[in-house]
Amino acid sequence: MIEFKMPALGSDMDEGTLDEWLVKPGDKVSRGQIVAVVETTKAAVEVECWQEGTVSELVVPVGETVQVGTVLATLLAPDERAEKPSRKRPRPSKRAATKPATAPSGAPSGAVTPPAVPQRRRWVSPAARRLAQSLDVDIDTVSGTGPQGAVTISDVEHAAASIEHAATTKESATKPITKPTAADRAAQMRKSIAAAMGRSKREIPHYYLAHEIILENALTWLTSRNALRSIDERVLPAVLILKAVGIAAQRFGEFNGFWRDDGFQPATGVHVGVGISLRGGGLVAPAIHDVPDKKLDELMDDLTDLVARARSFSLRSSEMSDPTITVTNLGDKGVDAVFGIIYPPQVALVGFGQPAQRVCVIDGGIRVVTAVQATLAADHRASDGHRGALFLSAINELLQQPDLLEK
Amino acid sequence: MKTMKTTYRTAVHDALRDALRDDPRVVLMGEDVGRYGGTYAASKGLLEEFGPDRVRDTPLSELGFVGIGIGAALNGLRPIVEVMTVNFSLLALDQLVNTAAALRHMSGGQFSVPLVVRMATGAGRQLAAQHSHSLEPWYAHIPGIKVVAPATVEDAYGMLAPALADPDPVVIFEHVQLYNTSADVETLTPTDISRAAVRRSGTDVTLVAYGGSLWKALDAANELSLSGIDCEVVDLRVLRPLDDDTILESVRKTHRVVVIDEAWRTGSLAAEVMARVMEGAFYDLDAPVARVCSAEVPMPYAKHLEQAALPQTAQIVAAVQNLFGEQQ
Numbered sequence: 233m234i235e236f237k238m239p240a241l242g243s244d245m246d247e248g249t250l251d252e253w254l255v256k257p258g259d260k261v262s263r264g265q266i267v268a269v270v271e272t273t274k275a276a277v278e279v280e281c282w283q284e285g286t287v288s289e290l291v292v293p294v295g296e297t298v299q300v301g302t303v304l305a306t307l308l309a310p311d312e313r314a315e316k317p318s319r320k321r322p323r324p325s326k327r328a329a330t331k332p333a334t335a336p337s338g339a340p341s342g343a344v345t346p347p348a349v350p351q352r353r354r355w356v357s358p359a360a361r362r363l364a365q366s367l368d369v370d371i372d373t374v375s376g377t378g379p380q381g382a383v384t385i386s387d388v389e390h391a392a393a394s395i396e397h398a399a400t401t402k403e404s405a406t407k408p409i410t411k412p413t414a415a416d417r418a419a420q421m422r423k424s425i426a427a428a429m430g431r432s433k434r435e436i437p438h439y440y441l442a443h444e445i446i447l448e449n450a451l452t453w454l455t456s457r458n459a460l461r462s463i464d465e466r467v468l469p470a471v472l473i474l475k476a477v478g479i480a481a482q483r484f485g486e487f488n489g490f491w492r493d494d495g496f497q498p499a500t501g502v503h504v505g506v507g508i509s510l511r512g513g514g515l516v517a518p519a520i521h522d523v524p525d526k527k528l529d530e531l532m533d534d535l536t537d538l539v540a541r542a543r544s545f546s547l548r549s550s551e552m553s554d555p556t557i558t559v560t561n562l563g564d565k566g567v568d569a570v571f572g573i574i575y576p577p578q579v580a581l582v583g584f585g586q587p588a589q590r591v592c593v594i595d596g597g598i599r600v601v602t603a604v605q606a607t608l609a610a611d612h613r614a615s616d617g618h619r620g621a622l623f624l625s626a627i628n629e630l631l632q633q634p635d636l637l638e639k
Numbered sequence: 640m641k642t643m644k645t646t647y648r649t650a651v652h653d654a655l656r657d658a659l660r661d662d663p664r665v666v667l668m669g670e671d672v673g674r675y676g677g678t679y680a681a682s683k684g685l686l687e688e689f690g691p692d693r694v695r696d697t698p699l700s701e702l703g704f705v706g707i708g709i710g711a712a713l714n715g716l717r718p719i720v721e722v723m724t725v726n727f728s729l730l731a732l733d734q735l736v737n738t739a740a741a742l743r744h745m746s747g748g749q750f751s752v753p754l755v756v757r758m759a760t761g762a763g764r765q766l767a768a769q770h771s772h773s774l775e776p777w778y779a780h781i782p783g784i785k786v787v788a789p790a791t792v793e794d795a796y797g798m799l800a801p802a803l804a805d806p807d808p809v810v811i812f813e814h815v816q817l818y819n820t821s822a823d824v825e826t827l828t829p830t831d832i833s834r835a836a837v838r839r840s841g842t843d844v845t846l847v848a849y850g851g852s853l854w855k856a857l858d859a860a861n862e863l864s865l866s867g868i869d870c871e872v873v874d875l876r877v878l879r880p881l882d883d884d885t886i887l888e889s890v891r892k893t894h895r896v897v898v899i900d901e902a903w904r905t906g907s908l909a910a911e912v913m914a915r916v917m918e919g920a921f922y923d924l925d926a927p928v929a930r931v932c933s934a935e936v937p938m939p940y941a942k943h944l945e946q947a948a949l950p951q952t953a954q955i956v957a958a959v960q961n962l963f964g965e966q967q
Contacts, residue, residue, distance in 0.1 A: 357924060357926060358921050358924050358925075359894050359923050359924055361922075376964075377964055377966050378925070378926060378964040378965075378966060379927070379962055381964070382964065384925045384926065384964070384966065385925045386966060462822070463854065463858055463861055464861065466861060468861075468865060508867075510867075511867055511966055535865065536864060539864070539865050539867060540864070540867075543867045564960075
């Protein structure tokens with residue numbers, strides 16, 4: 233008998249809610265098949281089963297929240313025979329009300345009092361004003377997060393959702409199963425980020441290194457490579473950077489792995505976690521698997537797919553639990569550099585700021601080149617600054633010879 | 640069916656060749672279209688195939704040879720007149736505005752002018768201030784003519800046949816940066832000259848573009864998809880009459896619009912599209928309508944200045960991000 237248990241989808245997860253079963257008793261399951269959807273504080277995650285067999289019994293019903301490690305289902309191994317017919321369980325209850333259509337917001341509030349003396353007329357988009365009227369939401373109580381603080385459609389939707397949520401939680405105090413709303417999920421995610429980052433800063437002696445990487449070669453190479461391709465085959469600079477980090481992490485094993493039980497455990501593959509900020513607040517850092525072994529085109533496809541799924545809250549369990557090192561890129565927000573906090577039990581995080589034009593001295597001459605600040609936050613228990621410097625330099629060197637990244 | 644890599648240039652060439660083959664009334668004329676094979680090599684070999692009666696080199700006199708085209712059209716031919724660039728076409732504006740566009744109205748419907756004028760437009764090849772402008776909005780201002788801007792290989796081929804079939808003058812703008820672009824196509828067939836096309840469907844913001852700018856818009860959409868902004872890209876295709884329905888339908892879905900136009904912004908097509916969005920979809924807008932246009936200067940020669948004057952992908956990305964405030 234094989235026991236299929238609630239997986240730990242990241243070190244900050246203690247429990248999860250079973251959202252949906254994708255198999256039923258009697259179904260054959262193959263290695264890597266997605267069998268269930270589990271709601272964590274961060275996302276609804278598709279959970280894979282890594283053993284082959286036939287589903288014998290679904291132990292945990294939909295909607296139940298259980299600790300990590302709890303048996304969710306039992307499977308019969310391919311050569312095993314059922315000893316007794318599996319118990320009939322009541323059908324899992326229907327999924328609760330549909331999710332709100334949009335991402336959670338950091339600032340939904342039905343209780344904000346309007347400013348006493350407004351400086352100017354509040355900016356409300358025409359569409360938001362119309363929507364508020366049709367949903368019966370008092371527009372003066374909605375805070376705006378649009379351009380220049382304007383109230384937009386999504387602000388009104390969040391306000392409407394939180395009013396509805398307040399109403400339904402009052403009504404259904406006896407109901408055991410409630411689907412987390414967008415607002416709940418945002419609050420939960422804040423909590424779990426707080427727990428993981430608090431633990432990281434308490435336990436991990438971080439050291440930080442920075443290096444300016446000139447991107448001239450990489451960008452020129454990429455531009456000419458992209459010029460030969462149609463729009464949807466083009467590769468973005470972020471992918472080159474990802475690949476360079478992946479290859480460097482393969483060479484410098486002490487940055488690729490986990491600190492567990494007072495010792496460093498190097499990882500076998502390099503699975504790079506990609507920091508993705510979610511609209512409306514919060515972030516996740518799911519993995520792109522085996523980065524050094526993938527071609528740039530594959531990585532581009534993987535990245536596009538991952539970002540889209542992260543934002544629609546449909547990641548897989550292996551993506552949540554597998555990252556061996558993390559890359560964070562705050563370039564599109566315009567900052568020069570980011571000094572990150574390591575996501576435990578990982579031991580390193582590489583950060584990139586905004587590529588910008590800088591005046592540099594090259595071969596004794598002054599040139600304007602595009603450069604980016606690369607930073608390394610590393611765990612001093614697992615590595616030392618000397619190796620960290622070599623690791624960052626290796627990333628730099630790889631980006632100077634972009635054709636080596638193609639493979 | 641097997642697909643073939645076809646360039647925009649070949650598509651224009653094949654459209655001209657097929658038109659000359661299919662209809663004995665079709666003639667091609669313009670500067671260097673015959674012996675030289677076309678300034679952008681779009682009519683290579685046509686003089687040899689169809690002879691000097693049907694493929695004619697003209698003197699450097701736009702007013703004169705566009706006038707001849709109008710006369711030929713009035714007398715039963717289906718002329719295709721090539722003007723080297725839109726900058727030079729200004730010499731022929733009198734013929735187009737005061738004669739070609741006006742005759743049907745002035746004659747009470749007795750005469751029509753089935754003329755097709757093709758011209759190159761746009762910048763990016765360091766041809767400076769007399770060969771690089773995008774003046775198609777001026778043509779889009781004129782009632783009595785149709786104005787189209789093929790941006791894809793399919794349209795480069797497909798728009799000529801319906802243009803020739805149209806009883807009134809049609810002006811075709813081919814962006815100079817597009818001639819070398821290519822696409823995998825099965826067979827080239829006539830398309831329409833009445834509708835805009837959604838080239839990428841998305842939910843968060845509508846990018847409206849045409850001609851050479853379409854590809855910059857698609858590039859920007861690609862880049863924005865990584866930061867989670869899902870762009871819909873509308874290719875105007877027909878600059879006059881504008882296909883309001885397609886634009887407004889998209890705006891009603893996405894609630895945000897950025898218009899990309901390589902012409903100068905004052906009095907541009909971008910301005911017209913924005914006005915129509917405001918007229919037709921004001922209550923669906925969730926952010927101010929934005930645009931990215933060329934800098935209002937004569938096109939510089941120096942490469943970096945030329946690139947700085949033109950709308951670029953990075954500016955489109957920034958313009959889109961601006962519409963989202965803290966909601967990115």
